[in-house]
Amino acid sequence: MASLDILCAQMNTLVGDFDGNTERVIDIVQRACSARPEPVVVFPELTLCGYPPEDLLLRPSVGLRVERALTCLLAELPGEAWVLIGYPRREGRALYNVAGVLHDGRIIAEYRKQLLPNYQVFDEKRYFTPGTEPCVVEIGGVRVGVTICEDIWEPEPAAQSADAGAELLLNLNASPYHRGKRGERWALVRERARQSDLPVVYVNQVGGQDELVFDGGSFAVTADGDIAAAAPNFEEGEYWLSFDAGDRRNPFSGLAIAEPLDELEAVWRALVLGVRDYVNKNGFKGVVLGLSGGIDSALTLAVAVDALGAERVEAVMMPFRYTAQMSVEDAAEQSRVLGVRHSVISIEPIYDSFMAALADEFAGTAVDTTEENLQARCRGVLLMSISNKKRYLVLTTGNKSEMAVGYSTLYGDMAGGFDPIKDVPKTLVYQLSRYRNTLGPCIPQRVIDRPPSAELAPDQKDEDSLPPYDVLDRILELYVEEDMSAEAIIATGIEREAVLRVVRLVDINEYKRRQAPVGVRITKRGFGRDRRYPITSGWRIGE
Incomplete structure (x- = not known):
């Protein structure tokens, strides 16, 4: 035959x-x-x-x-x-x-x-x-x-x-x-x-x-x-x-x-391959990212090193008065373990200069998230300047949970060219971090164990502004990936107030996501070409 x-x-x-x-x-x-x-x-x-x-x-x-x-x-x-x-x-x-x-x-x-x-x-x-x-x-x-x-x-x-x-x-x-x-x-x-x-x-x-x-x-x-x-x-x-x-x-x-x-290894390899090909096919010499001492930037650094090698990766710690000492230490330790170039640039004098320039504009107003966002924008300016000078691509470090509800700063931590974990929910960020540590020393255990914080205000914790991440990610999975209505999500047993709040945040933050960098898609429905919603809309929850 x-x-x-x-x-x-x-x-x-x-x-x-x-x-x-x-x-x-x-x-x-x-x-x-x-x-x-x-x-x-x-x-x-x-x-x-x-x-x-x-x-x-x-x-x-x-x-x-x-x-x-x-x-x-x-x-x-x-x-x-x-x-x-x-x-x-x-x-x-x-x-x-x-x-x-x-x-x-x-x-x-x-x-x-x-x-x-x-x-x-x-x-x-x-x-x-x-x-x-x-x-x-x-x-x-x-x-x-x-x-x-x-x-x-x-x-x-x-x-x-x-x-x-x-x-x-x-x-x-x-x-x-x-x-x-x-x-x-x-x-x-x-x-x-x-x-x-x-x-x-x-x-x-x-x-x-x-x-x-x-x-x-x-x-x-x-x-x-x-x-x-x-x-x-x-x-x-x-x-x-x-x-x-x-x-x-x-x-x-x-x-x-x-x-x-297994699922974690497959996701990890997808992230690594996505970063490697984006950087190499677009002709960048390497990448630079802000390493905060938190888990998102720690995971992003690990992906970058596995994708490109330590010699093509630079990590920059940009502390401010609210940055914990353990964040400074953990960022330096991860950079040392992975062998990447590590620099420290304080944003304190930059922030003070901006605030002095804005003094007349801000006169008579109360301190609010504007001052927090300004910290993130100082960091964005520094990273983009390093990028321009060295032909390095800036990797942003926002996860899917943050992108969904707008827990990020335009022209601040969103400034950059590629976001490796853009489609990775926060709960999966933790799982991937633990998985990567099974392959060899990488992310300090303290980074995984500590409560997540943007460190833009004294004693700030993510859960001060958001539901617990296991609840948030479940709501996002049902609303974004499964297209379930708010009432249908509530019917699964999730508390009504949390559902309505999260759904509203997703809807009103479309304008931010349109300005976010592209990133690796690992779910059935990522933000970007997968999900196309109008920015200007009269749509309301429950209609």
Whole structure:
């Protein structure tokens, strides 16, 4: 019976870099041909332009760049290889999300993606026209069906391939990570394989792209719905898989099932990969952040070091009269343990200068949060100045709980270019901090144990202004991620006043979140491209 050697090219692309992505494709295929005769090399969705290309797809030159890349591939790829690769293709006024089958200097066939996702972070109907037809190509005596990403989430495209005589389905993907995503994918593709009676190879891209992180984890499923092989998550690589058309029960061999990551490890690796790719792909020399002695900045520093190495990370402690001595000590100790550059710059004289300049404006007014916010803005000015001078990216340190309710200062602690923990609830911040300490000394235990405080006023504690974080995070999960109403949340047993207060804070702080830096998305619904609410609105709780 016929058999195929399939290479799952779990590739980290750079959006918009047609030339660079094309060069890497050629290199991967050439090495595949050196390893196996007549390999089938499967790349992710929209490999040539990277995913998601967003409004780059509207640029007039996109068609020319695609044609130039394809011309190069057809000329340079070894003729014996079968290459399945994704790219945008314009035909008349329609733009399609295409998977091309390339062999022996020709495009043998093209499949047009049929199901265009338009939810959560996806916006494909803005750009693409859906295809309608299946694509089945004979490769090495095996009839192979081709689909793209979302096509596998509904029964029809796979059923079309089966009806057209496919014996194997290859699915090209650009599927971003969120907590629990691997299990969701596996369950869905297993169901689809059983429904269509087709074995499936699911190839996913890896890498960070702005707030999205793609976790790879390419895998194969038998027609009976059994997971037969799985590549590692969060690791770029090329993974070989053999397919034997004569073995229905288990046609796949050559690739074991990678050990699944537990949830905390998966989140950690997503944060690290997201920071590494954002910094490196945007050409920054390194990063700088304000290290306060609190848990949020401590976790952010740990992520940065794991992503970039200690030599590319600078931590700045900026004490004020309300900064506890233990904060100064703990920040210095963490910097020492991790080996990063650590500097101390007092904001006291800067703050006093600002207050002197504002004396006439503030005359006759009482002290309030304005003075607290001014402290944070002094720190923001210092960090942005270091960033400008050294070409370092400023990492902000706000977590999802704070971003949700506006417990942050515009142009202060929100000033910066990237927020690694923007989508990490405070309760998860603690869990991740403990997890990171299991990998090696990192975050001082005192930082984890002490009550959280912004230290902008004497004896200040976060819970003076907010509900306990376990309560706050549960309300936020139900309201932001599950879209439950305030009354429905109250019905779960959470105290009414707390729910109404938190929901109101979320609603009125949309203006702040619009001005926050992007950050790694790890939940099903992060702030940003996931959740789009108006700033100016007459919407009220209970209506």
